[in-house]
Amino acid sequence: MSVVPRSEGAVLAAAVEALEAAAREDGVRPLSEEAELRLRHGGPDDGRDVLLHHADGPAGYARLDRDGDGWQAEFVVHPRFRRRGLGAALAAQLEELAGDDRLAVWAHGELPGSTELGTARGWTRARTLLQMRMPLAGVDPDPSPALPDDVVVRPFRPGVDEDAWLAVNAAAFAHHPEQGGMTRRDLELREAEEWFDPAGFLLAWRTGPDGETLLGSHWTKVHPPGEAADEAVGEVYVLGIAPQAQGLRLGRALTDLGLAHLRGRGLGEVLLYVEADNTAAVSLYEKSGFTRFSADVQWHREAVRA
Structure with missing residues (x-):
């Protein structure tokens, strides 16, 4: 595993391969639109690209960026390399890079593997972003x-x-x-x-x-x-x-x-995102015909206090 500068073209190719494979496997994009834009075009200078290498090829990618007084991250493990502890290795690398600051990690689609990983590392569920859908007919x-x-x-x-x-x-x-x-x-x-x-x-x-x-x-x-x-x-x-x-x-x-x-x-269909704890908005959307389709979860490792 290595923390690499965004300028290395190999990072982009390897990361795109991992995220496209994961999207096909899971039916959900593993990175947010913002993370994908930063992957392709670069982001703030204090951000980090983390590439996970394996003897058989690129195994995973993570993006880490400053977020107020802490850090925010998203990551993906290539489906071919799952259940080998590589997700935990990426998570540990992100924790190390974040130091003693708060670390927020988005898990898209609320997949079982991400819940297992977050729970095992002692992270807490901090936010849930609902995706709701409605037919346009x-x-x-x-x-x-x-x-x-x-x-x-x-x-x-x-x-x-x-x-x-x-x-x-x-x-x-x-x-x-x-x-x-x-x-x-x-x-x-x-x-x-x-x-x-x-x-x-x-x-x-x-x-x-x-x-x-x-x-x-x-x-x-x-x-x-x-x-x-x-x-x-x-x-x-x-x-x-x-x-x-x-x-x-x-x-x-x-x-x-x-x-x-x-x-x-x-x-034929439209989607939107809304915070799960915004009960008034969720209720309004439900009355308008939207139903809950999936959820993204933000996990927190709180700041380490001296």
Whole structure:
């Protein structure tokens, strides 16, 4: 096992081989979108790429990044090398790299092996992120949501709307561990992805004598066949409303418009992610027709106190 600089091309090839094999085996991506973007494009300078070697080939990969006063990690063991203690070896390496700081490790899909590993190492379940899904067949294909007279909804304009969107996103998700910290680079990396479609990135603007003010947005995404299911699947990717626009029912309006866009793409299903302890949101989504599909679990090894 080695901690290697991101610049080594062998790291990328070996890591991609491991994560693609695991995705085929488990039916779930072993790394988050953010971790995969950092794998392909690099991340903060204090991050680490950990490659697990075996005589028969690359056996696993982990990504470790600073997270406030601690560290956050994700890792994958190639299916061919499981049940050999290699997951525990990767976990131990991550603990060593984190030193005495808190270590948070995401396990995607809540697979039995990850639960066994986390429990065996004395880690605690800290967060559960639910994936919920809903068929699009019953969605109104041409909604006419009631919007205030001075509010207009239009697609995102690349190269124009980035700063306004980032400001509203930061305010809307000020207490969210990941989403609220999105940077200009994070946004531009996603704009460069093949799945990015500005037509499905809907922004609600208030117009007035002094110009326009962004109030909220619904950014949709389409997962290609084979990624989230055999067929393409839509996603409520980011739905955020500026604090000053709460109470205008923009969330419902933007949701309806975004779902109609996804149905218009010919998709049969849509997914979204929500924190399991956000009971109000979970209940609202369930009443809207979403059902629980899977879960991602964040395990914590707390900081080591002297």
